[in-house]
Every structure is written in structure tokens, then in C-alpha cells.
Amino acid sequence: MRLLVLLAALVAVATCTETFVGHQVLRVVPKSDEELQKVQELQDLEHLQLDFWLAPRGLGLPIDIRVPFRSLQQVKVHLESNGISYSIMIEDVQALLDEEQTQMLRSSRQLPLNTNTFNYETYHTLDEIHNFIDLLVAENPNLVSKLEIGRSTENRPLYVLKFSTGGTNRPAIWIDTGIHSREWVTQASGIWFAKKIVEDHANNEGVASILETMDILLEIVTNPDGFAFTHTTNRMWRKTRSKHSGSICVGVDPNRNWDAGFGDAGASGNPCTETYHGPYANSEPEVKSIVDFVKSHGNIKAFISIHSYSQLLLYPYGYTETPAPDQQELHELSAKAVNALSSLYGTKYKYGSIITTIYRASGSSVDWTYNQGIKYSFTFELRDTGRYGFLLPAKQIVPTAEETWLALKVIIEHARDNTY
């Protein structure tokens, strides 16, 4: 219906500076040539600022007029004193626009127009996240670029956002979210982090100073096949969606597939289990693409993998009880980061090495990156501690992202200030 198209156009305008508070849309159906003429007279009165949504065309055909608030009385008097009946189609145009905007942001799955109208307080589909990424890049071409570092088993692109103010191969911070697809608060937090980085840069606060000398690399949907599967079929899916010969079971645990203690205790050799390490290290393209990227980049100084749930901050190792050589520094840094996190909403975190704090796990990402020489290798387990688990209510997304960001900043700043 034409009305809706025009409304949509008004929405676009409304997101700028114009307001339609108190405007009404009146409909007149002229029954005589005289009535038609009287309405046509209104068109010549420029000071009324009338906007004819349906112009006068002929007898019996509706005329729709958007009338600004201050012209309402005049127009209605003109019509009434000439005995022309009219109906009020829209009582307050602005109210309708506001309602529509709210609905578009909330329940509808229409794509937002920019990253300011994007809803950070809800979970999104893969398409919506890809759209967000493209919007963010388009809005900030001098800061953000989208890198495709590979393709998943089902041929989905693996996108990394690069935040950089220039230079050549500057030391970089790597953050990945969503490697385990059912941990939805992590991808949602990744989206929030991306926007936060851009905002900080624009306002010259927070990580703006970091970006003067370092790049930030962010992979929001590290396991897109699994993520799509959690939307279409099984919300509790964790692994990739690869099929390896010899089993009817699908998927490899991408955080047991790295080449650090690969296949040792702390992972499963059974393809039908959630911690299946895969047929060999880096068998999963989602993992291999990061490995190749990290190696060819050569200048990553901190590597942070984000998971949920349990509220933990972990550092290597998971595959062995041997303490990491930098254990003391990592432990102290963890304490600082956790302190910063808790300062916001009082959320309690524990911290320590993977094997002493959560469980033995072999083939995990941060054990490999640490052994590659990336000293500041950390794994986060975000909210909560089991009440909702993977099904964390959407209203906790932003608070979780906000508090986690404070911890990330502590780690990032430490990496910047302690070059190696």
C-alpha cells in the first residue's frame, strides 16, 4: 500500500532531524467539482506546508494530505466551512513513526539501516551478523576492514574484522568469539566489542590510544556452520559440522583440534562425542585458517579466545600440569583483569591455568598460541555459572559484554606496555 511506502520514506527522514509531532493525515473524497476545487486551493497556500500523499485527481478519488501541526486548525476550518467532510487517517504521524521504528528494531527481522539502530540487546542470526559487519566497515572505512581468512566445511566465509589506524603489520591483539557455536553470549559480545572499538576511536577514549600503535583483530563467528546449525536445528550444538570418514557422527570440537598436546588426555577420540579432537591437528578449516593467519601475520602479541559459561579467566596449559614459564605474570595479570571485570556489576570470576581451574583439555587454541610465543594467551568463560548456562537471557548480553570489555582492556594495555 502506498501509505506504507511513504511511511517508510518518512522513517528514513525521521532518523535525521525532522520531526512530525502532531502532524495529521487527513483524507477528503470530493463529491463535487466545487469540493475538488476547494481542496485544490489548499495546494497553492505554500505557507501551510501541506504534503499531498494522494493528490487531487478526480471526483470520488481520495485526497490524502499530511498537515503540519500549526496548519491543522486553518485546514480544518477551510474544509468545514465549505461543508467538505474529511476523516483523520493518522492522528499523530510521529507516534506512528516511533512505533514502527521500535517494532523494526525489536521483533522484525528486517535489516537495520546502520550500526546505531542495530539491536545489541538481542541474539542475531548469521545473516544479521554479516550485515552488521558490512555496515560497520562501510561506516568506518578508515578504521575497519573485513578479512576473509578461509572457508568453513560447509563453505561459509570466515571473517575477521581488522581495526587499524595504519602502519604496516603492527603488533596486534587477536580476539575470537563463537568457536563453540552454542555459546551465544560470546558472538553477541563480539558484536558489541566491534562497535565499542569504533566508538572509542571516534571519541578518542578507551582503546583509541591502543590503536595508535597496535591493531585489533576480531573474529566474531569463528564457527559459522555450527552457529547456523544452532539456529536451524539444535540450539545445543558445539562442534564444527565436518564429516570424517568412518563415522556417521558429525563434527569436531574446534577447541581440541589445535596442535598442542593433540590427541592427549583431555580430548576424545570418539567422533560421536562433544570433545572429539578430530582425525589430526588442524583438520578443521575453521582452525587451520586461524593457524595460517597467525603464522603469516607473525606479530600477534595477545590471543584471547572467548567461551561461555562458568565465569573464569584461564591461561595455559590445559594439556599438561607443567606450569607455563610465564605463569606468575599471567596469574597476576588475570587477577587485575578479573578485578576490573567485577568492578562493574559485581560478577565473580575465578582464574588460573586451564588444567587447575576447569579441567584437563588438550589441543586447545591458547595452548598452541602460547607455544608459538604469544605470551598473553587467555581463554574467557563468560556468564553465567549454570542457572541459564548456554541459554543466557538476552538482557544479559550488554552487561556481560561491558564487564568483559574492562578485563580485555587490562590485558590489551598490558600487552602494549610490555613489549616482547
Added chain:
Amino acid sequence: DIDGVGHKYCLELELEDVLDKDRTVSCTAEVLYPLGSKTSAPDVQVTVQGELRSTEEADQEFYNRIRSLEKELVAENIPDSHGNVPPELEPIHLLASVASGYVIWQNSTENTKFHLAQVKHVKQVKRSDEDLQFDFVVLLHEMVSQEVLPWELTLLWHPQRGARVSRD
């Protein structure tokens, strides 16, 4: 270590009221995990120091509401994918947690850590006696193996008589 018997843990715990975060109660517990691969539940002795908040009024309200339903209650996916629980199903979610707690206790070892991941399905079964009966299919998440295991269980509940799991 108790030779020939198992491993005993003495714990000091603080219980936090899930519905009222500022409310905590201290308690002490002794947990004895039996030796061997017998699948028997750990023995648990608990002493609660202090009082648990009374929920009599809310319990009775919920009981009356369910009893007066024309059709038996049926629901799925609590919480849903986005973590939402409709307010009127919140008590069902809590009862499922209680029921799951029993199952978790019966199936715990020193190497497991279970949480209720989701209520896949719940169906009320009308009874001729005064109890409410709910047949659940729940998903239990085990932390070490990361497995999500479906489990069928039946819970009987009454405001005064409390909760009992009748099939696990």
C-alpha cells in the same frame, strides 16, 4: 580417603537464593563418594545453619492455579533459545531444576559437573490425589565431557509435602 569405602569431603557452603541474590544461608555438608565403578549415588549429609525463606503463599497460589487449569499444562523449550522464560512458566522451570537436582545427585561422581541446560518438554498429568504431577524431558549439561544428555523424569509436588522424583 576412607580405605575400602571411598572419598569423603567436608564442605562449608554458602547457599544463595536464586530469586533473591542478597539472601544467603550458610551450611555444612559431608559428601561420601563410594569407591569402585558401582553406579551408586554419593552419600550426602547437610546441615543448614539459618532459615530458608518461606514461600508458602506463592506455593499455594501456584498450586491453585495449576489445579484450576481446564487443560493439562504442556510446554516446551524452557528457557527458549534466547534465554526467555514466560513469567507463568517460571515456577515450572524452578521445579524442573529441583527435579534435575535429584537426578544430578544420583548420577554424580568426583569427575562430573552437571547443570540443567533446558527443559525440552513438560507435560502435566492430572492425578486423583492432591499432588501435582509433571512429566519432564530435561537436557542436562555435563561440564567435563561437555555432553548434553536428555533425561526423562517425573516430579510429584505438593505445597506442604514438597517435591519427589518418582521416575528417573
